[in-house]
Amino acid sequence: MATPPPASARRLLPLSLGLFQGALLLFFALFATYDEPSAAATQAEDGTRAAEHLPSLFPLFQDIQVMLAVGLGLLLAFLPRYGLSALAHNFLLLNVSTQWALLLQGVRHGRLRLGLHDVLAAEFAAVTVLISVGAVLGRTSPCQLLAVAFCEVPVYLASEWLVITQLGVRDVGGTITIHVFACYFGLGVSKALFGTERRPAHPKETPTPRSDLLALVGTLILWVFWPSFVAAPCQLGDAQHRAILNTFLALSAGAVTTVVASSLLESGGKLSPGHLQNGSLAGGVAIGALADVPITPAASLALGSLSSLVCLLGFRFLTPFLARRLALHDQCGIHNLHGLPGILGAVASAVAVLLSHVDGSGVAGDPWGCGGGRQALWQVAGLAVALGGSLLSGMLTGAVLRLPCLAPPPEPLCFEDSLNFRIQEQAESPGMGDTAEEVALKEQV
């Protein structure tokens, strides 16, 4: 049996988390108020804005919460003996990263006038962490995952500020700022953490039909609520309506294309559960940069189909290639679900800008708000900034993760809930009063 990590490493998790909660509390006590008319009532006119938008924003916020806590958690539970850890770590990282992003936003503005919009923005920052750690799922300790969160959130906020505020990139659904960024950050972490060592397939990595079923339920939850994710930051009215329609069409076309492609790529025309779990969502990743733009319904369908195709080709050919050539370890295939469709969506947004420039006005005037040629350039520049910056910072973070004090799990205990959870021993022998029926039942359970 592999030796467990020393006691000191075991203490690092509660210690660091406890310190973080204390610091957060202190910061909130000093700088945070509600975004509402204060007693002094100096901003009476726009003071109630946050509360006014509540009926239209709150249902979307709840949808997104379901996606992140339940949908993504279940999708990560495809490892049959690591489901509890996947769900729990995802939940912990969601909370820590959201709080950390709120704190950093407050630091940047000198104070925090907290509204639901701020929480939503902080959750988008947390999404990048949840995606990135998919690359190293099952081979990392909670302390290592927390280190990723603490490093990634500030870089994301800087990257998002640079890409959206400075370059003026259009990206309502986070194709570039969230998905591309998170993917290459995660790959950078994985590369720097695992180095050039090639890991053989671990006996506990293989999904069972049951764990695949739960992961598929997670996919379906993400699939259903993806339009809410894209629509939440949109302007109300036509733009939001378009965002919902475009996202729905891309996801729906992507789901059908996934079946087509998986059936062609697998031997005997069967489907691969993993393909279905990931490919069905690729359309949502790609459409983000374009969702609120009137690109026509047909373009949404085409982009959704294409991104699912790219995603599955990535799983079939690129992931094994990268593993062989670069010893790149990508446990959940985030490169195929977030990287490739994200790049595709970013390029598509640049092309859409150019096309809308060429034919004079586009479907509804000049939706990009400035000259098409220059805007196309900014879209590509934003992609380059997000990709390059995330890869570099991810590798630095991965180097930090090699610190022995972060207690990386020993290889034989990877993908194993018992490393992180106290699993109670079962009464092995048939209990008192067990009938034959009950014993048979016990074997099925």
Place this chain on the structure above:
Amino acid sequence: MATPPPASARRLLPLSLGLFQGALLLFFALFATYDEPSAAATQAEDGTRAAEHLPSLFPLFQDIQVMLAVGLGLLLAFLPRYGLSALAHNFLLLNVSTQWALLLQGVRHGRLRLGLHDVLAAEFAAVTVLISVGAVLGRTSPCQLLAVAFCEVPVYLASEWLVITQLGVRDVGGTITIHVFACYFGLGVSKALFGTERRPAHPKETPTPRSDLLALVGTLILWVFWPSFVAAPCQLGDAQHRAILNTFLALSAGAVTTVVASSLLESGGKLSPGHLQNGSLAGGVAIGALADVPITPAASLALGSLSSLVCLLGFRFLTPFLARRLALHDQCGIHNLHGLPGILGAVASAVAVLLSHVDGSGVAGDPWGCGGGRQALWQVAGLAVALGGSLLSGMLTGAVLRLPCLAPPPEPLCFEDSLNFRIQEQAESPGMGDTAEEVALKEQV
């Protein structure tokens, strides 16, 4: 070992789906735009209507998506070794049928000004397919299921046009147009497909406590969101409020009655998981035709109780009778959940019309918008049209499904995920570093 279908059959699925996606893309490129003020701005006044209704419609739309993709999928996962297939086929059919219905609606109107309302209407068309295939779940190939979708959606659209637009039948929750139609279409398919051959109980058909648990979760998701399903097409205001209350009351009374009836019908006073999974929802099926009418809360309770009772009596007596006498195969018992409660609801709507006619004005004027006697006749006529038309077209569709090129699964491989999915082989021997604890765990998993 049964011989797998030949390679050509394996190719039919991606080929037909790929062609469908291509045709859909072409049609959308030529005829589809968004439902919003165009650049020409000729319909400025009502151009923004779709977007204006978004805050009240979109949450209901998302609820319905959860029902169809997650709730119904889990309910169908009661077959213990067919869960992945049930969930995935349900998801595929949802997408294909919705797209197909959008295309057909566009063909009918010459063009498609796409709004969320259209997507919702197309999803209602898809629901009929998802219900119908329940009759043949586990004994059909994906190609056969696609054939059902391609045949059923146009017939549904025609039937819905005839019943609602031409006959003026009131049916806001789809009791007649969706549930009755889908049920008898599915039974027609089953009868024509399996002929007079009686199938013995398959050893893999029996649910386990675990698959029953997941199916019950699916039932609960459907139960929770059923009011959204009925309320979405309603007029905002009092009608929608009534629809929500009536549906809730019918579902709640139905759930309690299900426990009463199941406990009486089963030996030893125990409950049957299958009764609970289906009976709890029967009230929602029956209330649809009446939901927005002020029938009084007591009538909703009574209708809910009665339909759950009818549903369970169907499971206990009618299904075995039909299987024995007509060799009718109904895997999920759709006749009990959708057929009988649907007929009950349609008859109840006719009776309610007559009663509101008799006592002069009804609770709130003449809610049916025309003379009660004649409207009662139309309700019954609508039921007859939906039932007869669906049975006939379903049998024709079932005859199509007998084509060998659709690759029906061989009997021994029915109810088996490995027919449709590449199930990875597990590492059989205990892996390196396995401790006694881990081996014990592995056996539980």
Place this chain on the structure above:
Amino acid sequence: MATPPPASARRLLPLSLGLFQGALLLFFALFATYDEPSAAATQAEDGTRAAEHLPSLFPLFQDIQVMLAVGLGLLLAFLPRYGLSALAHNFLLLNVSTQWALLLQGVRHGRLRLGLHDVLAAEFAAVTVLISVGAVLGRTSPCQLLAVAFCEVPVYLASEWLVITQLGVRDVGGTITIHVFACYFGLGVSKALFGTERRPAHPKETPTPRSDLLALVGTLILWVFWPSFVAAPCQLGDAQHRAILNTFLALSAGAVTTVVASSLLESGGKLSPGHLQNGSLAGGVAIGALADVPITPAASLALGSLSSLVCLLGFRFLTPFLARRLALHDQCGIHNLHGLPGILGAVASAVAVLLSHVDGSGVAGDPWGCGGGRQALWQVAGLAVALGGSLLSGMLTGAVLRLPCLAPPPEPLCFEDSLNFRIQEQAESPGMGDTAEEVALKEQV
């Protein structure tokens, strides 16, 4: 094999439930109408209020339904062989208690003008039953659970009227009226039912990794929608916005603190699944009495952290102590999740009142609507009333539950679905046409 209960006991369940449905139907037929402008239109001006608030209330109502039917049901499914029963009994009690509360409200007012608000209020009454029975989960028959529902709902309605209407206690999220009340009612039931007899750990009580996973999914569903639960009864606008923010912050801080505390309390720094399932929610319990008050974001964080800490300390030290000293049986640990955090929240609300009195005006005037000192007293008085009244009435109810006619399950059949459900026998021998692959699969399932 233990002898099953006699046939007469088996009949009590359908008999009592059937009678209840009949009485409900009769009452509704005589006294219930919709809350809307009647044909006579005498209340034209405020007649449509219920329908007008629908777009903002209905999404919250659906969220709460998901919490109660799906989230809480799954959380209770942590007993590996009792999942079906836990889910089904929870669902039955939800429906019966809601209907019973509607009936009692109608009796009190002489008639029932039914609106969605009334259903919501009735569901809050049902929540208390669902919480209370957690203390005796797995060791009670359905008849006993129904007896709890029939006794608890009227007492809750009286207690809620006394605490909120008469004493003027502020408790928008039900910290005192729901959580504290339900907890001590349940503990009273448990104490009176099981007496001084100490039950040894039952071999079927131990969760498996799989049942823990499902229970964690239930926790996450409750965690996500908790802000809806607290916000639904709030005034629209700033108060609701604050309630959402405060609840989110308390839950998020509580989730992180749970990991810290569980890691410190368990040997080897591992986490306990049970801690995670319960501690993550404690913040939501405690914040209820304060959620709509501008207590500052920092206070919400602190209260959330503290209540999770108290919850886990309760699991680690208090529950074993009470079991040893008082032979108090608390299967789900409701004292730790609802009792201790509820008391903490009530005391915190009194302190907040005092503090807002001391510094003159509070953050936004005098949010409590009356002098702080007196209101603080009322908060504590409300806590005492809810706690004392529920403990006493719970013990009386527990005495009723000892009636042999309620068919308590024999000890060896506790925690066993087969007591309540007809579990179909599996085909034990490998079926026809089984290949080696299939047999291997069957063993995994």
